[in-house]
Amino acid sequence: MDKIRFEKGWSKLMEVDGEGGQRVIDSLKDIAPDLGKYVVEFAFGDIYNREGLDLKQRQLVTITALTVLGGCEPQLKVHLQAGLNVGLTKNEVVEAIMHCAPYAGFPRVLNAIFTAKEIFKVE
Amino acid sequence: MDKIRFEKGWSKLMEVDGEGGQRVIDSLKDIAPDLGKYVVEFAFGDIYNREGLDLKQRQLVTITALTVLGGCEPQLKVHLQAGLNVGLTKNEVVEAIMHCAPYAGFPRVLNAIFTAKEIFKVE
Amino acid sequence: MDKIRFEKGWSKLMEVDGEGGQRVIDSLKDIAPDLGKYVVEFAFGDIYNREGLDLKQRQLVTITALTVLGGCEPQLKVHLQAGLNVGLTKNEVVEAIMHCAPYAGFPRVLNAIFTAKEIFKVE
Amino acid sequence: MDKIRFEKGWSKLMEVDGEGGQRVIDSLKDIAPDLGKYVVEFAFGDIYNREGLDLKQRQLVTITALTVLGGCEPQLKVHLQAGLNVGLTKNEVVEAIMHCAPYAGFPRVLNAIFTAKEIFKVE
C-alpha cells in the first residue's frame, strides 16, 4: 500500500515538478534516500493528491510559502517552473510574489522575483 | 490623487476585510494613524487593486503568507474571514493551510488551523 | 498498510506525547481530521519510528526546533512534557533550551524557558 | 573579574530596562538562574556597555530587532519602556517600528505598534 502511496506521489511529482523534482530526489540517494521517499509520499502522495484545491491553487500556495520562508531559492526554482507546468501564467506567478510585499516585506519579494527572472529566462 | 488612492484602497478593504479591516485601521488612530493610511493605500489601494489575480487567488496568497510567517494570529483572523467574504469556501481555506505543512512544518499549520477553527465557529 | 502506518504512529505518539498528543489530534477532528492523521502517520509513524537516534535524542531535536522557530508555545508544551516522558531530566531540557541562546538569541530562549517553567510546575 | 562584569551589566540593565529588566532576571531564578546571569553579563555587561553607539541608538536597534523577529512581545514590552528610559520620544519609537514595514511587512509592524500602544498607555 505504501508502494501505492509512493507511486501516486511519484506520478504527481512528475506532473507538477517534472525533471526538476526528479533531480532533487536523485540527489538525495547517496545521503538521505528516505528523505526523498518522504517528499514523494507526504508532499506529493498525501498533500498534492488531495481534492479541494486544484493544482494551480496549490502551486500559488507553494510559491507563496517558499517566498515568505526565505532562503529557499533551490526549492523555489523547482516550484516556479512547476507553476508554469500546471498552467499558471508567468504574470500570475509574478503577481502572487508581489502580493506578498505588504505581508513579508520587499526583501523576501525581491529575492523571489529575481529567482523567477532567472527561471523564466531559461524556459 | 493620493485621496483617490486612499479611497480606492478603502473600498477594496471594505470589500475584502469588511468590519475586521475597519477595526484595525480605527485602533491605529491614536498611536500611528499614518500606518493605517499605508495599509489602506499600499496593501489595498496598490496591491489588492491590481489585475492579474482575482480576489480568491489573492486571499489564498495572503492566508498562506500569514500562516508561514507565524505569530500573525490577529491578522490571520481578519483574513480568514476575508477569505469567506471573497468567496473561498471553508474547505478551500483549510486545504490551503494544510498544503503548507510540507513547506513550513506542522506547528505553523496547527496554529493557523486552530485560528480558523475559532473564526469559522463564530461566523 | 496505511492502517499499520497509522497504528505504528499512534502507539509512538502515545509513548512520546501521551495525553497531550491525543488532545491535539482530537481537537482537529471537526476542522481538519486529515491533518491529525498526517501528524500521526508522518511525524510519528515515519519519523519518530526511525532508528539511528533514540527517543531522548529525538526529543532534544524537537524541543530545539520548537524553541528556535518561535511562536510554537502550544506544541512546545506538549513536547516539553514528552521530553520528561521519554527520560530526559528537567535539567537536560533546560540546558538544551539555554544552549540555543548563542544561535537563536535570548528572546526565543526566554520564551521557551518560561513555557518550561509553566509545564514543570504542573507536573 | 566576572563579578565586575556582572556588576557592570547589572548597573547597565538598571539604567536601560529598570524594573522590567529586574523582573525578567528574578523570574528565571527558580528555573534557569544562569540564563539570567548571561543576559546581564553578555547583553548588558558586554554589548550595551560598548562605545560606538549611544543608548538611544542601541535602543533603536533592539526595538527593531524584536519587531522583526516577531513573537517577542514580552521582551518588546521591556525594551519599549527602556526606549523611553534612555531618552527616545514615543514618536521616535513609533517611527522606528513603522520604518520596518517595507522590510518586514505590516503584520510584524502592527503587532509591535499594538504592543507599544499598551505600554505607552500605562506609562
Next chain:
Amino acid sequence: MDKIRFEKGWSKLMEVDGEGGQRVIDSLKDIAPDLGKYVVEFAFGDIYNREGLDLKQRQLVTITALTVLGGCEPQLKVHLQAGLNVGLTKNEVVEAIMHCAPYAGFPRVLNAIFTAKEIFKVE
C-alpha cells in the same frame, strides 16, 4: 500626485542608496516594473521621507531589520553602503550589527558582518 510621490521617492532613493538603489529598480524593469515603482513610492516616497527620525537613525533601523531577517544579503549590501552615504561611520554600522547578537544570535550577525566586510573593502 502619484508622479510627485514617485519623484519624491526617487530623489530620496538617490540620496540614500545612490547607484546601488538604481540598479535594483533597473533590474526589475523586464520582470516586475511595478514592484520597482512600489519600492520607490512606498519605501522611499512614504517611509524614508517622513520626519521624526533622521536618515542616520533610519539607516540603523534598516540595517538591523535586514540583519535579523537573514537571507537578505543583496539588500544588505545596498543598505550598508547607504549607511555610509547618509553619514554613519563604518564603526557605527559594525556596532549596530554586533548589537543584534543577544537578540538574533551569532549566525545572523556573522553573516551580516561578513557582508559588511565585503562592502567596506570595495568602498
Next chain:
Amino acid sequence: MDKIRFEKGWSKLMEVDGEGGQRVIDSLKDIAPDLGKYVVEFAFGDIYNREGLDLKQRQLVTITALTVLGGCEPQLKVHLQAGLNVGLTKNEVVEAIMHCAPYAGFPRVLNAIFTAKEIFKVE
C-alpha cells in the same frame, strides 16, 4: 579572569569546531575582533563548557538550531564537521536533520542535507 574565560572558550572551540572555528575567529580580526571574542567567550566559554549535556547532545542541539533558522550554511558547515569531531556518526547527524522535517518543513531540511552532503564528501 576574563582571560581565563577566553582561554576556556578557546580550548572548547578547538575541541568542538577545530580548524573551522579558528578560521571564523581569524576572519573577524580586521572588521569586528570583539565579535570573535564574544563567540569564544559566550558560546564556547560559557555555554559549551556547561555540564548537564555532553558534547554529542550539545552538537545535536546546535545542528538543529542552524537547520531550523535557515540561511546559516557557513555556520552549519563548521558545526556539521564539529558533530563528527565530538563523536556523532554521519548517520546520527543525517537523522537529526531529517527529524526536523515535520517541525520546520522540507525546504530547510533539504538545504541542511545538501550542506551535509558537501561536508561529508570532503572529510
